[in-house]
Amino acid sequence: MTLKTRLTELLDIKHPIIQAPMAFVSGGALASATSNAGGLGLIGGGYGDQEWLEQELNRSHNADIGCGFITWSLVEQPHLLDVALDAKPKAVMLSFGDEKPFIESIKSAGAIVICQVQTLVQALAAHDNGADVIVAQGSEAGGHAAIRGTISLVREVVDRIDTVPVVAAGGIADGRGLAAALMLGAAGVLMGTRFCATQESLMPEQAKERALEATGDTTLQSSVVDMLRDKNWPGPYKLRTLQNDTLVQWHGREQQLAQDIDEQREAYEAATVARDYDHAAVIVGEATGMLKDIPTAGEVIEEIIVEAESCLANPPGCL
Amino acid sequence: MTLKTRLTELLDIKHPIIQAPMAFVSGGALASATSNAGGLGLIGGGYGDQEWLEQELNRSHNADIGCGFITWSLVEQPHLLDVALDAKPKAVMLSFGDEKPFIESIKSAGAIVICQVQTLVQALAAHDNGADVIVAQGSEAGGHAAIRGTISLVREVVDRIDTVPVVAAGGIADGRGLAAALMLGAAGVLMGTRFCATQESLMPEQAKERALEATGDTTLQSSVVDMLRDKNWPGPYKLRTLQNDTLVQWHGREQQLAQDIDEQREAYEAATVARDYDHAAVIVGEATGMLKDIPTAGEVIEEIIVEAESCLANPPGCL
Numbered sequence: 001m002t003l004k005t006r007l008t009e010l011l012d013i014k015h016p017i018i019q020a021p022m023a024f025v026s027g028g029a030l031a032s033a034t035s036n037a038g039g040l041g042l043i044g045g046g047y048g049d050q051e052w053l054e055q056e057l058n059r060s061h062n063a064d065i066g067c068g069f070i071t072w073s074l075v076e077q078p079h080l081l082d083v084a085l086d087a088k089p090k091a092v093m094l095s096f097g098d099e100k101p102f103i104e105s106i107k108s109a110g111a112i113v114i115c116q117v118q119t120l121v122q123a124l125a126a127h128d129n130g131a132d133v134i135v136a137q138g139s140e141a142g143g144h145a146a147i148r149g150t151i152s153l154v155r156e157v158v159d160r161i162d163t164v165p166v167v168a169a170g171g172i173a174d175g176r177g178l179a180a181a182l183m184l185g186a187a188g189v190l191m192g193t194r195f196c197a198t199q200e201s202l203m204p205e206q207a208k209e210r211a212l213e214a215t216g217d218t219t220l221q222s223s224v225v226d227m228l229r230d231k232n233w234p235g236p237y238k239l240r241t242l243q244n245d246t247l248v249q250w251h252g253r254e255q256q257l258a259q260d261i262d263e264q265r266e267a268y269e270a271a272t273v274a275r276d277y278d279h280a281a282v283i284v285g286e287a288t289g290m291l292k293d294i295p296t297a298g299e300v301i302e303e304i305i306v307e308a309e310s311c312l313a314n315p316p317g318c319l
Numbered sequence: 320m321t322l323k324t325r326l327t328e329l330l331d332i333k334h335p336i337i338q339a340p341m342a343f344v345s346g347g348a349l350a351s352a353t354s355n356a357g358g359l360g361l362i363g364g365g366y367g368d369q370e371w372l373e374q375e376l377n378r379s380h381n382a383d384i385g386c387g388f389i390t391w392s393l394v395e396q397p398h399l400l401d402v403a404l405d406a407k408p409k410a411v412m413l414s415f416g417d418e419k420p421f422i423e424s425i426k427s428a429g430a431i432v433i434c435q436v437q438t439l440v441q442a443l444a445a446h447d448n449g450a451d452v453i454v455a456q457g458s459e460a461g462g463h464a465a466i467r468g469t470i471s472l473v474r475e476v477v478d479r480i481d482t483v484p485v486v487a488a489g490g491i492a493d494g495r496g497l498a499a500a501l502m503l504g505a506a507g508v509l510m511g512t513r514f515c516a517t518q519e520s521l522m523p524e525q526a527k528e529r530a531l532e533a534t535g536d537t538t539l540q541s542s543v544v545d546m547l548r549d550k551n552w553p554g555p556y557k558l559r560t561l562q563n564d565t566l567v568q569w570h571g572r573e574q575q576l577a578q579d580i581d582e583q584r585e586a587y588e589a590a591t592v593a594r595d596y597d598h599a600a601v602i603v604g605e606a607t608g609m610l611k612d613i614p615t616a617g618e619v620i621e622e623i624i625v626e627a628e629s630c631l632a633n634p635p636g637c638l
Contacts, residue, residue: 004638016636119536120608139458140468149459149468151499152490152535152605158635159609171471180470180499182636216471217438286471289439290478315631316477317335317501319323 003178003308006165007187010132011091011112013064014038015305016188017178018114018135018167019195019297021045021068021093022143022283024052028059030200030297035063035090037298042093045069045084047231048077057087064090066111070144071097072234078102085109093135096144096237100129116169116190118146118237123157123166133165135190139221140171142193142285144237151184158185171216173287175307176316182308193287194304199296206275207282208294210242216286218243224250225281227257228268241281242288246271322497322627325484326506329451330410330431332383333357334624335507336497337433337454337486338514338616340364340387340412341462341602343371347378349519349616354382354409356617361412364388364403366550367396376406383409385430389463390416391553397421404428412454415463415556419448435488435509437465437556442476442485452484454509458540459490461512461604463556470503477504490535492606494626495635501627512606513623518615525594526601527613529561535605537562543569544600546576547587560600561607565590 002008005016017039019026023046031041043056045067057067067084071094074081081102084092092106095116106113107130115126116135123134136157138150150170158166165187172181173194181189196203197211221238224247233239241247246268250257257264271279295303321327324335336358338345342365350360362375364386376386386403390413393400400421403411411425414435425432426449434445435454442453455476457469469489477485484506491500492513500508515522516530540557543566552558560566565587569576576583590598614622 005636006638009638120534121536138468138470140471147540148535149457149490149605150470151457151468151496152459152492152608155490155493155495156535156605156608171468171474173471174474176474176503177470179502179634182634183498183502183630184495185635187636215439216467216475217440221466286468286475289471289475311502312634312637315498315501316504317324317506318631319325319328 003182003305005182005187007133007167010165011040013040015301017301017304018042018188018190020169020190020192022192022196023047025196025201025203027202028056028061030195030198030202031065032060032063033200033297034195034301035065037301039301040091041065041297042068042091045074045080047073048080050080050083053080053083057084066091066093066114068093068095071095071099071102074102081105085111095135095137099126099131103130117157119148120153120156120160123161127161127164131164133167134161135167135169136186137190138170140286141169142196142219142240142288143283144233144239145170145221146236154181154184154186171286173290175304176311178304178308179311182312191287193284194291194300195297196284197291197294198300199294204275207277210277210282211284211288212291212294214242214284214288216289219284219286219288220247220251222247222251223254224257227254227261228265230265239281239283240285241283242277244281245278246281322501322624324501324506326452326486329484330359332359334620336620336623337361337507337509339488339509339511341511341515342366344515344520344522346521347375347380349514349517349521350384351379351382352519352616353514353620354384356620358620359410360384360616361387361410364393364399366392367399369399369402372399372402376403385410385412385433387412387414390414390418390421393421400424404430414454414456418445418450422449436476438467439472439475439479442480446480446483450483452486453480454486454488455505456509457489459605460488461515461538461559461607462602463552463558464489464540465555473500473503473505490605492609494623495630497623497627498630501631510606512603513610513619514616515603516610516613517619518613523594526596529596529601530603530607531610531613533561533603533607535608538603538605538607539566539570541566541570542573543576546573546580547584549584558600558602559604560602561596563600564597565600
């Protein structure tokens with residue numbers, strides 16, 4: 001079975017599913033497994049660890065994958081884009097910042113430009129700047145996001161932009177979510193949380209287990225973890241993670257945290273190394289409440305497509 | 320054309336659309352127009368203005384309507400439930416608080432109990448307490464809501480509760496949104512913002528015009544307006560309105576506002592009376608970005624059903 005959309009046509013992929021480029025989670029194994037299963041896998045360029053990026057690009061074994069960057073971080077290390085482009089990626093995704101300075105290089109290298117946006121204003125700018133694909137990401141998403149919800153953001157972006165495919169992201173983890181996105185007019189979905197809990201994901205096993213146990217109620221957007229990791233994120237972006245003791249202690253008390261930051265950073269780093277997830281962050285979105293297993297990326301994609309096709313044939317909400 | 324769902328069966332209505340019970344916006348004219356067009360109209364019981372409630376119940380001219388209450392406010396004036404039940408409503412909706420104390424009275428009066436929830440935990444409690452219908456409301460919604468996004472909350476609630484119909488609310492204003500909700504497994508939608516901008520809505524015309532001009536980007540959840548209106552809302556609920564000068568001035572500066580609250584309340588009240596929406600709140604959700612006209616409630620419902628049917632036959636995101 002296949003779902004043909006403008007996204008599958010443009011990217012020449014079988015299924016309208018993109019795997020999010022999550023820093024230190026989306027490596028070559030996950031990205032290549034996703035692409036080999038008919039989706040588009042993206043390596044997480046993250047904050048610019050060149051050695052890790054080169055290693056994971058190598059581990060993708062020339063699968064038809066792409067690479068994603070945090071745009072404001074890429075500004076500080078623009079040569080990393082060349083590292084990615086040297087590997088002849090199918091696509092490059094930019095999110096969280098002004099994409100304009102990077103678009104020409106990406107297109108010249110023959111890669112497709114995917115811009116992830118969090119507001120309608122950003123979507124219109126990305127379109128003006130030449131994005132080939134626009135991912136409209138709602139605040140339900142894990143990791144960084146802004147404040148608009150997926151269902152209304154996607155609908156509004158689709159309504160204003162009809163010349164390039166729009167992809168829905170945030171709070172989607174199954175075939176019902178894909179079918180819902182297609183109803184809104186999106187040409188596919190981008191998923192992070194669902195791919196965190198796969199065999200190929202580089203998320204530590206203890207973190208995957210926490211994600212499986214959690215519900216969407218127990219996630220929270222906060223700036224606390226970025227302060228503790230010394231990541232200088234600009235507004236309006238915050239990081240969605242599972243609630244834990246660290247957030248109970250510091251969320252809403254950021255000024256006090258700032259006063260004790262050196263000691264707290266040391267403690268946080270130790271918790272991360274120890275995989276102590278009462279204190280270190282498990283970075284997932286509200287869709288964590290839908291996770292029930294840790295399959296391979298290929299199994300995820302197959303299951304989602306089968307479920308979405310079934311929903312389109314028999315809408316689950318209808319009698 | 321009709322979309323048959325568990326909601327249409329249970330409520331014995333033609334279309335799976337509920338109109339939100341918005342205080343001082345959802346009067347008898349709007350509720351009866353909605354019900355007469357095949358949906359379920361709900362009068363906004365709001366903060367308990369008995370005279371207004373009786374007047375609007377009379378204005379519904381015995382249409383098959385219901386009534387909605389802010390649960391924590393109803394606790395302070397429980398006799399208002401009797402006022403509503405005396406009018407033999409088809410349904411009573413409770414939101415924002417513990418529904419348990421009221422459920423038996425409503426059921427004894429022969430009305431259907433609709434509980435609106437904002438988290439999975441609340442949904443499970445409402446189900447245990449005997450709700451006949453559960454509305455899962457995401458943070459995209461206008462007026463009061465909490466923090467979970469619609470798409471993931473609805474999916475997760477549907478997954479855990481299969482014995483009563485679940486309705487999607489927040490960020491939905493058209494047939495694509497209804498079709499998406501049905502894909503998630505919801506048995507219908509509840510819409511507020513779309514019904515604000517109707518002929519029968521009691522929202523002042525100037526406010527409707529502001530809603531039409533706005534995008535979803537220009538709404539904001541805040542506590543500022545509740546402080547200015549002297550509405551003592553419990554956490555985690557905040558009020559989504561259009562951004563305006565008042566929010567620019569005070570959002571994030573609530574402590575300073577508290578210090579000058581008497582004078583600011585007076586100014587806010589004056590702005591409301593003057594319909595000065597640079598300062599008074601226009602209470603709509605992110606779906607305000609999808610509003611393009613001010614039709615009748617009946618036209619809204621017809622258009623949404625036609626569009627949803629078309630989407631189900633030909634998913635807009637598919638080729």
